[in-house]
Amino acid sequence: MKPVTDPILSVSDLTVSFRSEGRWHAVVHGVSFDVGPRETVALVGESGSGKSVSALSILRLLPRDASRIGGSVRFAGRELLTAPEVEMRRVRGDSIAMIFQEPMTSLNPVLTIGFQIAEALIRHRGLSRSAAEAEALRLLDKVRIPAARSRLHEYPHRFSGGMRQRVMIAMALACRPKLLIADEPTTALDVTIQAQILDLIKSLQDEEGMSVLFITHDMGVVAEIADRTVVMYRGRAVEAGPTARIFDAPAEPYTRALLAAVPRLGTMAGRARPMRFPVVDRATGLAAPTPETPDTVRAAERPVLEVRDLTARFDIRSGLLGRVTGRVHAVERVSFSLAAGETLALVGESGCGKSTTGRAILRLVEPLSGSVLLDGEDITGLDPKTLRTRRQRMQMIFQDPFASLDPRLSVGAAVAEPLLINRLATPRAARLRAEDLLARVGLAPETAGRFPHEFSGGQRQRICIARALALNPRLIVADEAVSALDVSVKAQVVNLMLDLQAEFGLAYLFISHDMAVVERVSHRVAVMYLGEIVEIGPRAAIFGDPQHPYTKKLLAAVPVPDPARRGARHALPDDEIRSPIRAPDYVAPERLYREVAPGHSVQDWGGDWDAGPRQGAAA
Template identity: 90%
Template sequence: MTDPILSVADLTVSFRSDGRWREVVHGVSFDIGPRETVALVGESGSGKSVSALSVLRLLPRDASRIGGSVRFQGQDLLTASEAEMRRVRGDSIAMIFQEPMTSLNPVLTIGFQISEALIRHRGLSRSAAEAEALRLLDKVRIPAARSRLHEYPHRFSGGMRQRVMIAMALACRPKLLIADEPTTALDVTIQAQILDLIKSLQDDEGMSVLFITHDMGVVAEIADRTVVMYRGKAVETGPTARIFSDPAEPYTRALLASVPRLGAMAGRSRPMRFPVIDRATGAAEPTPEAPDTVQAIERPVLEVRDLTTRFDIRSGLFSRVTGRVHAAERVSFSLAAGETLALVGESGCGKSTTGRSILRLVEPLSGSVLLDGEDITGLDAATLRSRRQRMQMIFQDPFASLDPRMSVGAAIAEPLLINRLASRQEARQRADTLLSRVGLSPDMAGRFPHEFSGGQRQRICIARALALRPRLIVADEAVSALDVSVKAQVVNLMLDLQAEMGLAYLFISHDMAVVERVSHRVAVMYLGEIVEIGPRAAVFGNPQHPYTKKLLAAVPIPDPARRRARHALPDDEIRSPIRSPDYEPPARLYREVSPGHSVQEWGEEWADAVAPVQAA
């Protein structure tokens, strides 16, 4: 039998809190063999990320204690010197972190940061390192990689930054890759290609992978063996196929039951609430179908017509316009009270720009946005501020959305005070009521954002969005970074609030399985344009545009027996939305496939962008 490349035995981790040591990881053991992928799965707080950080000794020295044994290629990492660990980190063992913006240095270009690892560990010259960095960016499908090599992290989207982190981790061809939620922020096609990339590197380099995730679809796709963690313990370990087909523990069964599966909504006309894991028993609580909330009204809450947003690219001594990013191009749709329209597509397709343009957080170039019949694109600042009471936004990163120096009660009350809709006492009372409404305790109002988990912070952002009793909420990747059980709770909360208040949701997401579960209608975007739009059942059940088919084919299936064939998706580069200053897109024609279901006609210009989808 081949010796494992990594052997973790009886791992314990304790943190110092309030003068006492509290154990959070309890006797976890697992091995990883050469070319093997082992998945650590579980909810937030289960101890999976702490266990992985312990392997590289990245936990704070003064506030943590690590016990047990961690042996890498025979070397005990827990007794190694700091100089030895510096040689191991990034060279023999690399790690991809979940939060790319906090992992990248904001004052250094991404090319410099990737080159730094190559110069330090592989001894390359600066020019050779930059050439290799460019090759790596191409490999993880950064559009126009050569021109973006010398840009800074803030110029990249969340998904693009994660691809940069993956390129950096793979730079030195490590023997072991620790991937901590590496595909959480990525859309389905990039996720599929990154998983394929990791598998191909295993074949080429003999690399092993410790894959930390809450996405059981990804586990089924990539893992040879799986370790299920719950409350700091490894409750079940075994071959992935056996874990999925015959889970022994109630928690494992509940975790699998809470995973949204593409196609599960066939035959259902209304959105469906998620089953929620009971943290006391580890079992899944079944939940009923969401009530039908779409109301028959004379006029939609939101009407968007030919919305166009472009960003100028300036260069040279006189900052001349040398190009434009066509982020949203002639986007049109409507949204009724009590209805959810999902806007889906890959990173950089213009989903978030469309949402921000509707609220005029980004100024559109042309088009109209009618809120309850009133065009808000021409309103002055004071009038727009008053109209924003009826439209609110929930952002992807709740921690970045909240002021770290302001208590959550004050953050929720702030919109009421700014708009002079309540006295300070009334605002505080309203904040307490909203905290209760989103499943939090009113006595939490005095706490600060860092004292809450990611799911709780997202609930706080929902409470703040509801403070002004809006008619429309734009949810921009609001549940993308949450684990399955917290995602279920937040989505169920949003569905309940929609039924109670008749809210209209523009649900921006790349998670196709969640979109199928929560939406009434779906619009598919590519390079700033809507290429297909229609009722959820029609778009998912009878997709017409090749790009829609490509998106659906890329969704990982939570069933190891149906693991997608290698390289089933074309490894083509995403086309850049950057055009010359004088470029004007051609007029687009749409045909109606069925009532309410329209698809854009595509021609030769789509041949490279929408490659044929191979059978999965």
């Protein structure tokens, strides 16, 4: 179904090929779609489906020598693929703007954000430097940057992920484009910040009357923002139509498989234990029955992990003498326990202290105080040599698998390395063990000789899981292990983790901001805010009867993959999480908790749970 009026963008029979090893390899095959005035079209699919390549082709941002583009791309009646480069420079950033997936790599780290926004205004609208900076300030206010005037001359590293993405939106909207291309603008953002960004794009679209091409693999986001949807698979557009129709009656098996893999809040109601994601056949779109996982929690035993009053702070120094002018109270008197075979999810926004808690437990960050008991032994006071042996029983899966794998080592060597470092196996035995572990996580043993760059994101995460299992640990800290993965790959990795837990009785500390995945995999949930646990309890209690205002805020922000609910706006504040920076002499208050149900405790907030300075404010 095409827009009634003439489209602002018309892509016809788009083909893209890349040159590799002297040959041309096609990656986009005859893709066609239109974007009408004031319309939002979503381009969805898994990584490698050709979404971003198609978008970059529209603006001719692919490398000229290594790429070849065919077909037609018409914008406001003009053919872009044959337009002179000087004309394309006028189009980019002016008539068509683009928001890239990673704002930190898209912003110049040595230029202030005000200078970077003003640069587009000077280049395309001919404003003077002073007029451009005044307009840049207006744009920062428009995208709701707190204290915009004081932050205009700050550098990108001083902003959080959500704020940097707002800066990118301000830059993209500076010249009032007719078309905005948003390439995965919310993928790595917390649910509350994601909800704010989506509301912001929609409201600005209404005000400016622009069209939006929204590229994503998050079907919940698609349901909230898109008028029409184009589903891509292996470089082809396999299905297109109104978003409501795509969700209600998908025609293609792959679309049905994609929708079936989407985690949805509320699907675990009435279920006591975690549950695997359905395995969907892409050829038929049919899902196999999904049994509930066996009861793996060994509550009768002593907990594998007991954390008591764990505190971690980081000094902020300034001046020539490096005087301490403030402290980041990253983790503040956190306490919980974790049994064998149990998954405790640690949830909250970026900056709340989730990852620091996980690192402090493994002493990758040295805690200031508190105790961490692993099988009854306090590891906080161990000497380095003893700690090294104890770390064999606790391993970590990091968020970015590519960054945590050595690019110079084959994946077999990476998996075998812990065995060799700890002198637990001969080189030959370690190699055989690595091949066995790779097979256990669904990779062929012959892949052991390949290098990390030869694998997809989901495969690299499987390799990291295999490496974590090499030493037969009792505890695995999974730090945002699936947050950046496509829905189908995310489902595969989560299913793998649940299967391994059932087989080995692993205890998982599952750190995440993806509430729908947390509901699926966890036995218990702890909600963190400003370094403190504000609510902890069984998964069913946290999701079914949340007590703390912050828990309710997190759950309200989760995008619902239902187009019928897209008109409902999130009742969320426009600000970000409060700053954990405190004065050097600050003394954290004692916190009281009340048990509202068996095992379900909530912090007494006394009306001031959100007290404290904003991020970016002076300490």
